[in-house]
Amino acid sequence: MAPLSTTYGSSPALLLNTAPASSTGEESSNVSNVVVHPIVLLSVLDHHTRRQEGAGRVIGTLLGRRDGETVEITNCFAVPHAERGDEVAIGKDFNRQMLALHLRANKLETVVGWYATALPDETAEGKFKFIADTSSLIHEFYASECEDDPIHLVVDTSLVNDAMELRAYKSTSVTVKNDVLANIFNEIRLSVKSSESEKICIDKMIAGNTPAGAAASQDENEALKLSMEKLLEMLETASTYVDSVLSDKITPDETIGRDIFESLNSIPRIRPEVFDKMFNDSLQDLLMVTYLSNVTKTQLSISEKLNASLGK
Amino acid sequence: MAAVIETNAPVTSVKLEGLAALKIIKHCKESLPTMVTGSLLGLMIEDGVLEITHAFPFPEPLDDKGDVVKSAEDAANADDEAAALEGHEFQLEMMKMLREVNVDNNCVGWYQSMYLGSYSTPNLLDSQLSYQTDLSPNAVVILYDPMQTAHGNLVLKCYRLTDEAVRLRQNGKNNFINPRNIFQEVPVTLSNPGLVRSLLRDMGDGLHDGGAAPMDGTTFDRLDLSTNPYLEKHLEFLCSWVDDLAAEQYKFQHFTRNLRANAGGDRKGRKAKEEMAQAIEEGWARNDAPKRMESLLMSNQIRTYCDQVEKFTGEGFGKLFLTSGLHKDDEKRAAA
Numbered sequence: 001m002a003p004l005s006t007t008y009g010s011s012p013a014l015l016l017n018t019a020p021a022s023s024t025g026e027e028s029s030n031v032s033n034v035v036v037h038p039i040v041l042l043s044v045l046d047h048h049t050r051r052q053e054g055a056g057r058v059i060g061t062l063l064g065r066r067d068g069e070t071v072e073i074t075n076c077f078a079v080p081h082a083e084r085g086d087e088v089a090i091g092k093d094f095n096r097q098m099l100a101l102h103l104r105a106n107k108l109e110t111v112v113g114w115y116a117t118a119l120p121d122e123t124a125e126g127k128f129k130f131i132a133d134t135s136s137l138i139h140e141f142y143a144s145e146c147e148d149d150p151i152h153l154v155v156d157t158s159l160v161n162d163a164m165e166l167r168a169y170k171s172t173s174v175t176v177k178n179d180v181l182a183n184i185f186n187e188i189r190l191s192v193k194s195s196e197s198e199k200i201c202i203d204k205m206i207a208g209n210t211p212a213g214a215a216a217s218q219d220e221n222e223a224l225k226l227s228m229e230k231l232l233e234m235l236e237t238a239s240t241y242v243d244s245v246l247s248d249k250i251t252p253d254e255t256i257g258r259d260i261f262e263s264l265n266s267i268p269r270i271r272p273e274v275f276d277k278m279f280n281d282s283l284q285d286l287l288m289v290t291y292l293s294n295v296t297k298t299q300l301s302i303s304e305k306l307n308a309s310l311g312k
Numbered sequence: 313m314a315a316v317i318e319t320n321a322p323v324t325s326v327k328l329e330g331l332a333a334l335k336i337i338k339h340c341k342e343s344l345p346t347m348v349t350g351s352l353l354g355l356m357i358e359d360g361v362l363e364i365t366h367a368f369p370f371p372e373p374l375d376d377k378g379d380v381v382k383s384a385e386d387a388a389n390a391d392d393e394a395a396a397l398e399g400h401e402f403q404l405e406m407m408k409m410l411r412e413v414n415v416d417n418n419c420v421g422w423y424q425s426m427y428l429g430s431y432s433t434p435n436l437l438d439s440q441l442s443y444q445t446d447l448s449p450n451a452v453v454i455l456y457d458p459m460q461t462a463h464g465n466l467v468l469k470c471y472r473l474t475d476e477a478v479r480l481r482q483n484g485k486n487n488f489i490n491p492r493n494i495f496q497e498v499p500v501t502l503s504n505p506g507l508v509r510s511l512l513r514d515m516g517d518g519l520h521d522g523g524a525a526p527m528d529g530t531t532f533d534r535l536d537l538s539t540n541p542y543l544e545k546h547l548e549f550l551c552s553w554v555d556d557l558a559a560e561q562y563k564f565q566h567f568t569r570n571l572r573a574n575a576g577g578d579r580k581g582r583k584a585k586e587e588m589a590q591a592i593e594e595g596w597a598r599n600d601a602p603k604r605m606e607s608l609l610m611s612n613q614i615r616t617y618c619d620q621v622e623k624f625t626g627e628g629f630g631k632l633f634l635t636s637g638l639h640k641d642d643e644k645r646a647a648a
Contacts, residue, residue, distance in 0.1 A: 227535055
């Protein structure tokens with residue numbers, strides 16, 4: 001917790017780690033949920049990896065959409081900045097120009113906040129601070145850029161706890177008799193979500209990390225086998241749960257029971273003749289298309305031969 | 313590093329960083345149903361590996377540009393000359409800004425979204441040719457298919473023109489080239505730096521979900537059995553492309569028949585035959601001879617469609633027989 005005495009050029013930042021209580025009526029923004037896309041995180045890490053020598057942390061602008069209580073962060077770009085002690089210099093022109101360039105390609109995004117990586121703490125060796133005193137200055141700058149209250153995203157790259165922490169904050173000012181003394185950064189719930197195609201790409205990358213997964217991503221049959229094994233595992237888990245409830249080992253939970261019931265009901269019960277017909281139809285379609293494509297390929301080679309012999 | 317680094321080794325494989333891949337995917341998906349293009353930044357490392365670290369989209373062309381521009385060097389929309397100027401300036405601005413934050417700003421190629429695997433068009437050929445001649449012989453084009461990237465497959469391919477194709481285009485002759493040798497596919501691997509890999513591990517373990525569904529949601533999409541829409545689309549495309557190819561072939565027939573008639577097909581004797589053969593050859597070198605390249609590109613594309621469909625039906629057979637096996641099991645168990 002920073003002391004309340006004001007130092008030149010910055011207003012101290014207080015960090016509150018507890019999840020916020022329900023928003024009080026006087027707050028102007030009622031954001032309670034932040035969703036971030038993986039591309040933003042990868043971009044932040046990339047920027048951090050490429051930072052200048054001697055820079056403790058990097059900052060950048062977050063772009064996205066605000067939807068009532070949820071803010072969705074879909075894109076970001078890096079902004080050059082320098083900070084020393086209590087002073088901060090931000091590339092304002094760069095920010096404006098880069099924003100204009102980005103908006104050319106994607107008109108729907110607006111500035112929703114800013115990101116930063118964790119700052120190494122000079123006082124405690126090996127510790128990293130998420131919010132620094134200079135953060136509130138930067139936050140004020142972004143408050144002027146963004147329509148609503150800006151969101152502050154912090155990515156911890158120090159990997160101190162063997163995990164990469166992501167935190168989202170929003171800031172409110174602490175005033176005593178209309179004198180702004182400090183800014184409080186409240187943590188907001190953050191989750192990583194992505195669209196289907198992004199998910200596919202991320203899965204491929206996650207799979208590429210382990211050798212078994214990498215083999216699977218190359219070979220279709222392997223991947224199919226993995227999917228089926230996973231499905232079988234899940235079915236077995238559900239069935240052991242039901243068995244243990246029936247033999248009175250576990251107290252039954254109604255919601256789980258109802259979920260299992262619904263998912264089992266969603267499987268269509270097909271009579272064997274109907275299934276056979278469907279199967280034969282699909283099979284015939286596939287066979288016909290294979291035949292057609294073979295015929296087309298033969299025709300293609302003939303036409304290529306003809307094309308080659310023209311002019312001779 | 314603003315200059316393009318010239319290396320002698322031709323590019324044999326491409327390492328695509330996750331960030332660039334996600335950017336390409338995001339841009340193409342958001343701009344559906346229009347097809348879009350953008351630029352690739354990266355570096356050529358030794359052993360013929362091209363590393364792509366960044367990508368940014370080209371803007372949509374502004375409507376009110378009245379200037380005519382002379383060079384379409386970096387124009388991905390080769391048909392709209394005003395957009396070319398925008399694109400070029402935009403690209404320079406973007407690269408300058410990225411330089412300030414230490415991003416590699418070597419342009420090493422471009423990317424385009426493709427519709428169901430259609431890439432073999434004269435436009436793409438021309439654009440790639442201009443990249444390969446003006447920028448670097450190792451320029452590549454990355455094609456991403458937002459339609460086919462479903463059911464757990466990521467369809468992201470990388471192509472470049474073969475030397476043979478480049479030479480042929482630069483000669484301007486109307487010669488034949490085997491359609492398989494026009495484009496050369498370069499294998500793509502997804503790679504990531506260390507910090508990103510640790511983030512991916514965390515995401516894979518479900519640490520950042522905020523209580524939502526786990527990230528391995530795509531493993532079950534693969535088990536989908538519906539085949540019809542995919543097949544129908546492909547057959548539709550095949551029909552129209554085969555029609556176009558037939559039209560092209562007819563043009564050839566027509567032209568050859570004219571040539572033969574003009575060269576006087578009635579004369580007999582060996583000398584007359586030689587003269588006629590020569591006249592025919594010259595006829596093909598004329599400027600108004602129908603271009604062979606179009607029909608070659610078409611047959612390349614038709615072959616690609618056939619390959620895609622065959623791959624799909626192969627998998628479809630497997631899944632279908634698996635399902636029928638399960639069903640027969642159920643029947644037997646129900647009967648027993």
